[in-house]
Amino acid sequence: MGDSSRRRRIPWRRWNNILHRDLGYLAVGMTLVYAISGLAVNHTDDWNPSFRFVREEQHFDPLPVTDRQAMARALVEVLDLPGPPKDSFRSSPHQIQLFYDGWTVEADVQAGVAIVERPRERFILRDLNRLHLNHPRGLWTWVADLYAVVLCMLAVTGMFVLKGRKGLTGRGKWLVGAGVLVPVVAVAVVRGCG
Amino acid sequence: MRTALFALLLTFAATPALADTTYGEGIHGQDTVPISTILANPDAWVGKTVRVQGRITDVCQKRGCWVAIASDQEFQTLRFKVQDGVIVFTPDVKGRTGIFEGTLARYELTREQAVERARHHAEEQGKEFDPATVTGPEVYYQLEGTGAVVQD
Numbered sequence: 001m002g003d004s005s006r007r008r009r010i011p012w013r014r015w016n017n018i019l020h021r022d023l024g025y026l027a028v029g030m031t032l033v034y035a036i037s038g039l040a041v042n043h044t045d046d047w048n049p050s051f052r053f054v055r056e057e058q059h060f061d062p063l064p065v066t067d068r069q070a071m072a073r074a075l076v077e078v079l080d081l082p083g084p085p086k087d088s089f090r091s092s093p094h095q096i097q098l099f100y101d102g103w104t105v106e107a108d109v110q111a112g113v114a115i116v117e118r119p120r121e122r123f124i125l126r127d128l129n130r131l132h133l134n135h136p137r138g139l140w141t142w143v144a145d146l147y148a149v150v151l152c153m154l155a156v157t158g159m160f161v162l163k164g165r166k167g168l169t170g171r172g173k174w175l176v177g178a179g180v181l182v183p184v185v186a187v188a189v190v191r192g193c194g
Numbered sequence: 195m196r197t198a199l200f201a202l203l204l205t206f207a208a209t210p211a212l213a214d215t216t217y218g219e220g221i222h223g224q225d226t227v228p229i230s231t232i233l234a235n236p237d238a239w240v241g242k243t244v245r246v247q248g249r250i251t252d253v254c255q256k257r258g259c260w261v262a263i264a265s266d267q268e269f270q271t272l273r274f275k276v277q278d279g280v281i282v283f284t285p286d287v288k289g290r291t292g293i294f295e296g297t298l299a300r301y302e303l304t305r306e307q308a309v310e311r312a313r314h315h316a317e318e319q320g321k322e323f324d325p326a327t328v329t330g331p332e333v334y335y336q337l338e339g340t341g342a343v344v345q346d
Contacts, residue, residue: 044257051285053255053320068268086289089251089264091271097251099289119285133282 013160020157023150030147037132040125050126054118063109065094072098075107079114218281219341221245221295229265229272232298236335239298246272246337249291250283250344256318258282260336263294273336281339292344296337308332 040049060078063071072088075081075098085098085105094110107114130136134144159168159176168176226247232239251271252262259278262271274294276283303311309328316323 046256048256048258048285051255053285055320087249089249090268091251092269099249101289102286104289119288133279 013163016157016160020154020161023154023157027147027150027154030150033128033131034147037125037128041129041132050122050129051119052122054120056116058114058116060112060114062112065109068096071096071109075105075109075114079105079107079116081105213346215287215344215346217283217342217344218276218339219295221293221341221343224295226293229263230267230270233265233270233272233335236298237300240300240335241297243295243297243340244337245293245295246274247291247293248272250287250289252319253283253285253288254318255285255320258284261287261292261294263292273334274339274342275336276339281342283344287344290344290346292342294337294339294342296339296341299336299338301334301336303332303334305330305332 037049043049058079063074063078065071068088068090071090072085075096076084081098081100085100087099089097089099091097095106095108098105098107103116103118105114105116131140131144134141159172161167162172164170166172222245224243224245226245227239229246229248232244232246246263248263248265250261251264254260257278259282260273260275261283262273264271274296276296305328308331309325311332312328313323313325
């Protein structure tokens with residue numbers, strides 16, 4: 001009786017651990033994408049996580065404040081710019097912007113100062129951020145959804161990997177509780193502040 | 195497995211480049227209003243959904259949460275503000291033209307608030323800020339954006 005019941009038992013923990021291990025392997029790439037990008041986009045108050053800005057200040061003898069086209073032509077000459085801009089705009093009589101493909105020049109012709117600004121994509125990081133923020137949409141939405149399901153499964157199966165003192169019934173319950181408490185307290189604080 | 199990975203990569207690689215980029219809800223079929231018309235009497239437009247067109251003269255360099263649109267008249271711009279994270283304009287949109295849709299909003303600021311706003315704006319754009327440039331209380335208008343189409 002005892003032997004046959006032992007034989008019928010489903011080794012669920014073994015399967016749980018196999019599932020946890022293999023999903024963990026599968027999730028490595030995506031987890032790194034979301035973790036690295038997460039660190040980057042968490043700090044948008046301090047920096048642009050996808051672009052950096054290369055600014056070059058140039059000085060020139062002040063130019064006369066005339067009409068927009070004449071000012072643009074004069075700037076192209078004094079700053080030795082590669083041809084006429086796509087377009088230009090004056091935000092005030094003496095401040096003019098010249099627009100080129102992917103870069104701009106902002107000049108104060110009275111002060112004789114121009115700033116050439118070129119945004120540059122941050123290497124790799126921009127692509128990771130695009131994936132993290134689901135800019136591709138379409139098929140990527142499904143991939144990201146699947147990854148979210150895998151993460152849930154990793155979390156659940158992870159709780160049952162070990163049994164005994166180091167398992168869920170031992171110190172695991174305290175660690176799981178502490179982990180759950182983090183978002184719970186955060187929500188309470190945010191609601192309290194709101 | 196290799197075939198599946200290759201097919202996945204091919205799907206992304208084969209995604210055609212679009213001529214225009216649509217942001218948020220895009221734009222809907224209504225007439226475009228010149229920015230100069232709105233700014234000539236902005237209070238008449240407050241709370242109304244409007245569509246404007248123009249070249250992007252500036253973009254929020256940290257969050258991409260606003261762009262400044264050049265008016266059809268010199269020395270005028272209108273800020274198109276979007277919800278943080280919902281729409282994100284990349285810095286390379288600066289200099290491109292687009293069509294923008296949203297609701298015009300009016301804000302009244304005390305001098306202190308105006309100084310803080312200008313300081314925040316300067317920090318965002320990586321520019322120096324002199325509080326003396328803000329001389330008093332300020333009223334400003336901006337388009338609270340729902341969608342846009344920017345030409346590449």
